[in-house]
Amino acid sequence: MTVPTMAEMMAQGKQPEVLFWVGAAGSYDDRAKKISRAFVKILHQANVDFAVLGTEESSTGDAAKRSGNEFLFQMQAMMNIEVLNGYEVKKIVTCDPHSFNTLKNEYPSLGGKYEVFHHTQFIQNLISEGRLKIDDTTLKGKRVTFHDPCYLGRANEVYESPRNLIKRLGVNLTEMKRNKSTALCCGAGGAQMFKEPEKGDKDINVLRTEDALETKPQIIATGCPYCNTMMTDGIKFKEKEAEVLVKDIAELIAEANNL
Amino acid sequence: MQYLPNIIFAIALLLGIGFFVMNIHKLSRNIKLGKDVDRTDRKPERLKNMIKIALGQSKMVKRPFSGFLHIVVYVGFIIINIEVLEIIIDGLFGTHRIFQGVLGNGFYAFLIGTFEILAALVFVAVVIFWLRRNVSNIKRFFSKEMKGWPKNDGNNILYFEMVLMTLFLVMNATDTAFQQAGIGNPISQFIAPLFDGFSAETIHTIERSAWWIHILGILVFLNYLYYSKHLHILLAFPNTYLANLNPKGQFNNLESVTNEVKLMMDPDADPYAAPAEGAEETVPEKFGASDVTDLNWVQLLNSYTCTECGRCTSSCPANLTGKELSPRKIMMDTRDRLEEVGRNIDANGGTFVDDGKQLLNDYIKPEELWACTSCNACVEECPVNIDPLSIIMDMRRYLVMEESAAPQELNMMMTNIENNGAPWQYNQQDRLNWAKED
Ligand code: SF4
Ligand code: SF4
Numbered sequence: 001m002t003v004p005t006m007a008e009m010m011a012q013g014k015q016p017e018v019l020f021w022v023g024a025a026g027s028y029d030d031r032a033k034k035i036s037r038a039f040v041k042i043l044h045q046a047n048v049d050f051a052v053l054g055t056e057e058s059s060t061g062d063a064a065k066r067s068g069n070e071f072l073f074q075m076q077a078m079m080n081i082e083v084l085n086g087y088e089v090k091k092i093v094t095c096d097p098h099s100f101n102t103l104k105n106e107y108p109s110l111g112g113k114y115e116v117f118h119h120t121q122f123i124q125n126l127i128s129e130g131r132l133k134i135d136d137t138t139l140k141g142k143r144v145t146f147h148d149p150c151y152l153g154r155a156n157e158v159y160e161s162p163r164n165l166i167k168r169l170g171v172n173l174t175e176m177k178r179n180k181s182t183a184l185c186c187g188a189g190g191a192q193m194f195k196e197p198e199k200g201d202k203d204i205n206v207l208r209t210e211d212a213l214e215t216k217p218q219i220i221a222t223g224c225p226y227c228n229t230m231m232t233d234g235i236k237f238k239e240k241e242a243e244v245l246v247k248d249i250a251e252l253i254a255e256a257n258n259l
Numbered sequence: 260m261q262y263l264p265n266i267i268f269a270i271a272l273l274l275g276i277g278f279f280v281m282n283i284h285k286l287s288r289n290i291k292l293g294k295d296v297d298r299t300d301r302k303p304e305r306l307k308n309m310i311k312i313a314l315g316q317s318k319m320v321k322r323p324f325s326g327f328l329h330i331v332v333y334v335g336f337i338i339i340n341i342e343v344l345e346i347i348i349d350g351l352f353g354t355h356r357i358f359q360g361v362l363g364n365g366f367y368a369f370l371i372g373t374f375e376i377l378a379a380l381v382f383v384a385v386v387i388f389w390l391r392r393n394v395s396n397i398k399r400f401f402s403k404e405m406k407g408w409p410k411n412d413g414n415n416i417l418y419f420e421m422v423l424m425t426l427f428l429v430m431n432a433t434d435t436a437f438q439q440a441g442i443g444n445p446i447s448q449f450i451a452p453l454f455d456g457f458s459a460e461t462i463h464t465i466e467r468s469a470w471w472i473h474i475l476g477i478l479v480f481l482n483y484l485y486y487s488k489h490l491h492i493l494l495a496f497p498n499t500y501l502a503n504l505n506p507k508g509q510f511n512n513l514e515s516v517t518n519e520v521k522l523m524m525d526p527d528a529d530p531y532a533a534p535a536e537g538a539e540e541t542v543p544e545k546f547g548a549s550d551v552t553d554l555n556w557v558q559l560l561n562s563y564t565c566t567e568c569g570r571c572t573s574s575c576p577a578n579l580t581g582k583e584l585s586p587r588k589i590m591m592d593t594r595d596r597l598e599e600v601g602r603n604i605d606a607n608g609g610t611f612v613d614d615g616k617q618l619l620n621d622y623i624k625p626e627e628l629w630a631c632t633s634c635n636a637c638v639e640e641c642p643v644n645i646d647p648l649s650i651i652m653d654m655r656r657y658l659v660m661e662e663s664a665a666p667q668e669l670n671m672m673m674t675n676i677e678n679n680g681a682p683w684q685y686n687q688q689d690r691l692n693w694a695k696e697d
Binding site: 001003005022024026027028029033036037040052054055057058059061063064065066067068069070071072074075076077078079101104105106109110150151154155156157181182184185187188189190191192193194195196197198199200201202203204206207208 | 505506507508509510512513516517519520521523524546547574576577579580581582583584626629630631632633634635636638639640652655656657658659660665666668669671672673676677680681682683685687688689690691692693694695696
């Protein structure tokens with residue numbers, strides 16, 4: 001798989017159309033890496049001229065900020081902004097709603113102003129520009145439910161682009177009782193991903209998985225690598241791995257298009 | 260002697276309003292204890308929010324049943340104020356049903372008739388509210404933080420409204436001339452027969468008593484507001500106007516931190532440099548919030564506006580899964596502590612004397628704060644645009660930046676970000692490995 005870096009592009013005197021911000025999960029987490037690869041396949045299919053920062057990318061600082069470490073966050077932000085501005089980046093796409101939110105909303109006042117897209121928004125644009133088609137036969141008729149990531153949904157009011165893409169797969173999209181602005185968190189946000197939960201009587205991802213299972217899905221679609229992990233763990237906890245798959249929308253599209 | 264009732268009325272009115280104004284002063288003084296935050300931008304958008312959310316109750320109706328009942332009580336409250344105006348004029352000038360003459364029988368009948376119907380509807384709504392609060396199994400009314408005063412407060416308001424509505428209808432029913440005229444009495448005409456056997460004098464006394472208790476009750480209710488979650492009927496308006504308009508996921512970037520980070524990252528900066536000529540020796544700012552005075556004034560206004568409805572808590576994933584966190588409790592604690600600070604200031608002649616307490620630990624425990632996923636469900640749910648999450652975040656900032664008191668795993672995560680540019684312990688040089696696998 002060819003994934004050009006900004007440094008390579010620069011060496012050839014080229015400026016790509018868009019920077020793919022991979023994020024820490026997408027770079028290191030085994031499950032999330034598959035999402036990154038699926039998305040790159042889609043970019044290739046649509047002939048998108050893109051590049052990544054590669055080893056020059058660093059944590060956006062989202063987890064630091066939300067755990068209260070504003071110092072660390074701003075240090076990360078300023079370092080990243082220096083790199084991004086150095087490459088004169090204008091457009092960024094990412095599969096991680098946390099990176100999306102941070103880059104889009106919190107970097108501008110620190111000097112990093114970019115046009116930032118979540119991958120579902122970006123793919124939707126590719127479709128409306130006629131650069132990509134989704135095969136609606138491969139997954140036809142499957143029961144799919146979508147879990148809204150807090151940092152895409154409530155935090156930035158992006159509810160439609162993921163749903164729009166799922167519908168194009170020709171599947172049967174069902175909504176959970178808590179959806180869109182009333183969706184329940186998967187339990188990973190606010191840096192919860194990196195610690196044991198406080199004591200309670202249930203884990204949040206289990207409750208959210210129960211919401212999903214009520215719709216009797218064959219596939220739980222996600223749009224965030226952390227949600228993906230949480231829902232996958234929830235399905236394991238409920239011992240439903242044999243019946244229910246957890247997949248990122250990018251993976252579903254790649255699969256539908258036989259990429 | 261003839262003017263005695265008018266004089267008593269004027270005094271009661273003055274006392275009632277005077278006391279209320281005094282409390283409003285205290286309220287605004289307390290709110291101003293918060294740090295400054297600029298909410299003067301985007302005025303049209305703010306106005307629109309206020310009209311939609313406070314006036315139009317758009318977020319209330321997301322839960323249709325309670326939303327509908329709430330609108331009944333709310334409309335009743337607003338419209339019945341016209342009646343209160345008449346009572347005040349009558350009371351001050353010794354007139355009786357002054358609007359009847361001014362507006363003419365037809366319009367007056369329409370007006371009072373509407374009030375009577377509303378009063379009856381409000382009564383019914385309030386009874387349903389009471390049942391929901393006391394005998395239903397709706398969880399959010401029975402949470403831990405709703406014991407004691409919060410529970411009594413909720414009920415007191417309902418009792419107040421029941422009594423006030425009853426008095427209004429009885430007052431009309433025993434106004435013999437009004438009943439005989441047969442205008443605007445769609446409800447009270449059915450109550451009037453209850454007094455049939457009474458002498459004219461007794462009926463008149465009942466009418467006068469109901470009239471007096473009604474208006475005195477309203478004045479007492481007005482002053483009860485300050486001590487009650489019912490304050491939201493006033494503060495919902497400024498609160499929705501001043502609410503945050505940025506995307507919910509956008510947390511503020513602390514400016515004090517930006518300055519320090521810039522200094523740290525600038526290789527040319529001399530950390531030991533003397534402050535520039537004329538620059539004041541500023542006390543280093545405290546990062547984050549450990550007490551109410553570290554919060555900004557909109558957050559403090561939020562705490563006074565909170566109606567303790569618990570919609571936030573009932574949608575909070577941490578609370579739903581049995582964790583200590585309840586965003587409603589965060590708001591109630593903030594108000595309780597702010598009131599305590601206010602009383603301290605009053606008792607000490609206008610200055611705060613350290614009482615060895617603070618919002619953190621004495622009211623809100625770190626365990627509550629660390630359970631938050633920052634999912635914004637509470638913010639989304641709140642019918643009056645309160646932002647409990649911002650308080651949680653400011654307190655986390657204090658815990659981390661002032662006390663280095665994050666849970667151990669989070670400290671590890673932060674160390675990893677600092678050293679490897681990722682929350683996990685991976686080498687930054689391996690960042691592109693994902694592209695080579697498959
Ligand atoms: S943001 Fe925090 S307090 Fe609010 S609902 Fe989510 S977890 Fe609960
Ligand atoms: S913060 Fe809002 S939703 Fe929560 S209890 Fe108060 S008024 Fe209700």
